[in-house]
Amino acid sequence: MRWIKWIKNRFIPSKPESVVGLSWESADFGGAETGSKTVLEVEDLSVSFVQYEKGLQQKQMKVISSLDIAINRGEILAVVGSSGSGKSLLAHAILGILPENASVTGSIKYNGKELTLQRQAMLRGNEIALVPQSVNYLDPLMQVGAQVRTGIKNGDALAVQREVFDRYQLKPEVDRFYPFQLSGGMARRILISTAIVSDAQLVIADEPTPGLDPEVVEETLGYFREMSARGCAVMLITHDIETALKIADKVAVFYAGTTVEVAPIENFSGDGEALRHPYSKALWRALPQNGFMPIPGAQPMPNNLPEGCLFAPRCSMATSECSIKQPKVRKLRDGMVRCGHAT
Numbered sequence: 074m075r076w077i078k079w080i081k082n083r084f085i086p087s088k089p090e091s092v093v094g095l096s097w098e099s100a101d102f103g104g105a106e107t108g109s110k111t112v113l114e115v116e117d118l119s120v121s122f123v124q125y126e127k128g129l130q131q132k133q134m135k136v137i138s139s140l141d142i143a144i145n146r147g148e149i150l151a152v153v154g155s156s157g158s159g160k161s162l163l164a165h166a167i168l169g170i171l172p173e174n175a176s177v178t179g180s181i182k183y184n185g186k187e188l189t190l191q192r193q194a195m196l197r198g199n200e201i202a203l204v205p206q207s208v209n210y211l212d213p214l215m216q217v218g219a220q221v222r223t224g225i226k227n228g229d230a231l232a233v234q235r236e237v238f239d240r241y242q243l244k245p246e247v248d249r250f251y252p253f254q255l256s257g258g259m260a261r262r263i264l265i266s267t268a269i270v271s272d273a274q275l276v277i278a279d280e281p282t283p284g285l286d287p288e289v290v291e292e293t294l295g296y297f298r299e300m301s302a303r304g305c306a307v308m309l310i311t312h313d314i315e316t317a318l319k320i321a322d323k324v325a326v327f328y329a330g331t332t333v334e335v336a337p338i339e340n341f342s343g344d345g346e347a348l349r350h351p352y353s354k355a356l357w358r359a360l361p362q363n364g365f366m367p368i369p370g371a372q373p374m375p376n377n378l379p380e381g382c383l384f385a386p387r388c389s390m391a392t393s394e395c396s397i398k399q400p401k402v403r404k405l406r407d408g409m410v411r412c413g414h415a416t
């Protein structure tokens with residue numbers, strides 16, 4: 074693949090084997106500047122929206138509860154979970170672009186230091202790049218070539234932007250297009266280009282590939298792999314476990330706004346016996362090639378969360394204590410799980 078070679082020339086491949094795989098330890102902090110390997114660590118994150126009911130009554134609606142994840146240098150973490158499980162909101166919380174009526178508790182550390190709003194604004198589009206889920210994030214009033222060039226800090230910005238557009242079959246005239254002139258697939262390739270040309274240490278790609286041809290999907294996944302090879306931490310948000318398994322080192326499974334499991338990709342095999350959480354097993358077994366065994370029920374809505382374990386109402390292992398308290402995240406084998414019964 075021609076453009077993989079191009080990206081290899083652009084970046085210094087530096088993926089140290091020791092950082093691949095799951096590390097739930099976060100003791101080794103300090104940042105890329107000081108050699109830390111944990112780039113992103115999210116602990117006990119909750120996000121609520123203030124909602125106004127009849128009159129001026131306010132109600133907090135929790136959309137993310139006690140969520141934990143970590144990504145090391147050179148590692149690709151896939152975040153999977155059904156629609157509404159909080160994947161995009163996590164991305165927005167990390168970038169500091171949640172709507173004004175959101176309130177956030179817990180901790181988000183980048184290179185060992187807490188991400189304040191000020192730091193988020195400084196790092197956004199520089200060290201931390203987002204490939205947003207919606208193509209509406211392109212600036213409607215700016216030509217797309219110029220938009221991509223704003224993220225290029227080193228070298229000849231025009232040449233770098235042109236090169237990546239060429240690789241994505243975006244002709245020179247596209248440089249001067251405004252977003253409204255793009256097809257959906259073109260807009261998506263331009264959004265991905267923004268992350269590719271950046272020198273980001275952390276790339277968060279929120280469903281980057283829908284609507285793209287299979288070859289373009291492969292090329293794009295190749296790009297993320299190459300970014301990780303140069304030491305970048307990559308979070309790939311996707312509905313699609315199979316895409317995740319193609320490139321990720323580990324997978325975080327989200328359910329109703331929380332992490333129920335983090336597992337190395339090798340655990341997604343057979344009938345899912347190596348997985349820890351009943352929901353991850355159910356997701357895996359619901360795939361057509363794994364027997365299509367869907368479980369009854371639906372993910373609860375944020376305004377109607379059950380007490381205790383959020384999965385308990387659908388869980389065949391649930392006991393009375395599961396509906397009293399949300400289980401804490403704990404390490405289990407080389408992963409983590411939020412379930413008292415998991416072994």
Ligand SMILES: Nc1ncnc2c1ncn2[C@@H]1O[C@H](COP(=O)(O)OP(=O)(O)OP(=O)(O)O)[C@@H](O)[C@H]1O
Pocket residue numbers: 122136154155156157158159160161162163172206312375
């Ligand atoms: N601004 C908002 N105000 C209130 N609720 C919101 C807001 N934005 C998102 N939500 C709710 O938060 C929950 C999580 O949304 P989010 O967009 O993170 O889901 P997702 O996992 O990315 O889903 P999808 O796979 O469909 O993109 C959903 O129930 C959604 O309706």
Ligand code: NI
Pocket residue numbers: 160161162206279
């Ligand atoms: Ni989303």
